[in-house]
Amino acid sequence: MMDGFAPQAAPTVDDTPESAMGHVASQVRFWLPAVVLLWLDLWSKNWAFTSVPTEHSQIIIPGFLEFRRSLNDGAVFGTFTGYVGVFIVASLFALGFVFYLFAKSTRRQRSLHVALALILAGAIGNLYDRAFIKADVVRFREGDNPRGSRIGTLVGEPTDEEVRIGDWPDGARARTYKASDVTFHRQGVVRDFIKFMPKFPRSWGWLGGYDMWPWIFNVADASLVCGVGLLLLNCFFDRKPRTANPAPPPAGTH
DSSP: OOTTOOOOOOOOOOOOOOBSTTOHHHHHHHHHHHHHHHHHHHHHHHHHHHHSOSSSOEEEETTTEEEEEEEESSSGGGOSTTOHHHHHHHHHHHHHHHHHHHHHOBTTOHHHHHHHHHHHHHHHHHHHHHHHOEEEEEEEEETTEEEEEEEEEEOSOOOSSEEEEESTTTOOSOEEEEGGGEEEEEEEOEEEEEEEOOBOOTTSGGGTTSBSSOOEEOHHHHHHHHHHHHHHHHHHHHTSOOOOOOOOOOTTOO
């Protein structure tokens, strides 16, 4: 080995992407859509429940879209009614997971940042309702088996003989029920108002005449669904193997 010709170690290439936490553009992609969608969700709920008449829906696009006020005391698609405390805790865990994923993301994962922003806005929008929007839930029963409910506002003081409940929040169109036929309690609810109107064609057998999308939802629900879908796409594409950049050859070689 001759002096001055000792082989040099190949330089290492640090191709580790930088974190999104200290990247301004990544922070904007995450926070800006979340704030705008959260504002839109809360504003639209307040508008719908002060402007849309209780007794009938407001047609937006004939045959396709209408606004119809509805209160949901359960989870997505109206399932698991009554478990408000569980939903609040689950939402807090979901928010923590969203922040964890963003902290672990890189500045190149742009669509992931948008997906997390959509989930963040949707989770906070419905969490706000469950924590601060309270309504009276009257459940009708036959023996010990619940067979339906009405969500609204109690009118007057319930007695041993009867319970009166009207529309939320002003108690309009109140109805009277036998106290022995119902149970009631006050809890957090989610405000929904968006309803798709298309139905399956009559020629589609047993599906004919049914709503293609029977559920009433809100901006937060739509944001959550879109965010989860985009997140799943990110997970799918991130599973593909990545080819590492080859190290450059030592100096002086061909």
